[in-house]
Amino acid sequence: MARKPRRWQHLAMALLSCVILTIGPASCSSPGSPASAGTPTSPGTAAKPLKTGIAYGDTLVWKDDRDLAAGLDDAVYTGAGWIRVDLAWSDIQPDSATGYAWQGFDRVVAAARRRGLQVLPTLGYVPQWARRDSCASQDSCPPADPGLFARFAAAAAQRYAPQGVHTWQVWNEPNITIYWGPKADPAGYTRLLDAASKALRGTDPSAVVLMGGLAAVHTDPAKGWMSQNDFLAAACKLGATTMVNAISYHPYTYPYLPSARTDFGTPWERISSTKDSLVSVLSACGTPNLPIWLTETGAPTNGPGEAADGPNAASNPTHVTEALQAAIAADAVPAAAADPHVAAVFWYTDRDTGQDADRANNELFFGLRRHDGSPKPSLDAFKAAVKEANPRG
Template identity: 35%
Template sequence: MRKIATALMIVLLGSLLLWGMRVDAQMHALKAPREVVWKDFLGVNAQFLWFSPERYNQQMERLKALGLQWVRLDLHWDQLELAEDQYNVAALDVLVRDLERQQLKSVFYLVGSARFITTAPPESPYQDQYPPRDPEVFAQRMALLAMRYPSVDAWQVWNEPNLIGFWRPEADAAGYARLLEASTRALRSVAPDKPVVGAGLAFFSDLPGGASMFEQLGQLGVQRLNTIVAYHPYTQLPEGNMRGSNDFALRTRELNDVLRRSGVPAIWATEWGWSSYSGPKEAQDIIGRNGQADYVLRRLALMSTQDFDRVFLFTLNDLDTRATVRDRDYGLLDLEGNPKPVYLALQRFLKITGPRLVPAEPPQIAKKIDGLYNIAWKDEKGRNLLMFWAEKGAELELPGVTRAVLHDPLTGRETALGNGSWVKVKTKPSLQILTWD
């Protein structure tokens, strides 16, 4: 256990040196470790309880139209148990039945403390953002939910405990480890066949001062619980926090490798994505609706190569003014449930690739293109696909390919290429897909 924790600390410290720093430009030929089946790999977060059943069932239909089936949903303890042993679950009962009827797979996470058991000072306006006085009571409530809703496919324990907005007055790895251990034990006693997922740690499990919560949890021996590991790799750009840094791929590759070697059963990214908000500017840069579509496709292509077992885009639908300005606009759908450019781009992307991709060797490229990302696949029919983009436009030449079709999922444009000689195509900062037999 100590060996794994030490290795993780070294990896994270090394990666932090790259965080936000530009590295020498180079080509990035990435290859996935295994096949990708989109309906199993890609899920979305959803806030169905913010909407009426009529509205959220429409959202479910939009999700299914993409060929996807996994949703991650939040449950706030203080909203479910208004006072001790006084439960407010009627709307949740309806939602779980609708999920089952729609044949969607779900992971629910329970977060926050009910008022009767919070450790918050009485005068604090953040009663639910403090951990409970007794983790066993939280664990009992998770077990009650699992018994009441046996159709739920997985249960996740808390959310982002390395952020003050979810664990006050400060992050506490030992406190969270106690909560996770109690909850895992309680859940497995009533639903032994359902996976238990650790809290999705914000970013790469970063803590104030540069420490890592994964490293601290490793020192506490949480690996013995055999829970699915999750984190939320938000960055400013699909490739990292600074143009040209490639720190997303560097950090995820190293972190996931250490997590695999620690013996975790699976690695999930339970949140990632970008808001299309128009300001005022918060932590995320303002990229607009078209930028959101571009960023999501590039990041999805990258995540498919980085040894995640499942990833959940944040989020399915835009939210109303109960959310912060930025958080209102992460959706694939607008507030009325209509497709945004990101939904349409993802729909085209999934149509081009088909439901399943198998990793392939990259084709020969005639000339080096600085900053080129390229990912090679074969689809179910054996057709070759190459996903590619580069920050600066350049001509991509493929000597071994004489005819191909160029797809732009952002616009829906398709272009036949090749006249019997090499295929040549202009790269763009946004993702394009080349297909050929």
């Protein structure tokens, strides 16, 4: 049975005073307060080459040849040069440490290579036999032995480096409990990262290692969550940022555009525009020039509540209209290109995995295409943005 894509929306915004549907310069403030200073990004202001991609979660390995081809053809159509896909340990060694079931991921890598696409695997998701006893029912719990995970990482690099895969993300959103239980643990993650990065580089000296994509959340001890800043600062003190070539981050801003300027600081603004930004954390720990890869961003177009559709948006929207999703897709690429700290941006995701009957879960509706394969306006909006910001993708 195909897995659902792994991504979780955690953004809790204040009451909305505006939602920007135009693509270009704009500003936005929360109710009863002036707009903060700063010039938002506008299209065509790319100052550097930008890696662009589509993030597919753990979906491609389960598709038949036709749907796999269609999914990857969308990346080619948009001009994106990269795909981000889960390389789940629980898929490769589901039953024991003996043997590897690479066939599904082999198909993805081969199909991507035929299309000239670079592959960014996300290493994670622990098989039951390798989990801690206290977390046996959740494959996103940390392994009991980081060394076993490192052995899996080395085997992956040994297999796929000769096929052109040299960039790896170690884990996904380790600062929230849905992906690292029972609570966020910077020390535990740093031990895992240390073992995995050494294994990857020991196997492939040209390996590029990314820190696990940080979720944009507030610290909440009751939930076991740590904010991206708190987690990064704690991991940095333990040496995590010296173990990687870049960090990765997931700034979902909907219903605001990525280029919006607010007085509360959207997850996108917290990359480098706010006092307590990720860049400020990196500077404080002595790695100010470490690049930031935005390995997920996007917006769902269906959900259990009301959709944000512009100035008349609901105060707590669970999703956005297709028009607003297209505006966000068009804005994300130039916003990323204009920030000198950002090296890559990936849209999540290619195609909805839910239909209207599944609207209780907005997680299923982040696609550039609807469930039936028909394109949303965001598909061509993302394509146009990629072409304008960086013609080579």
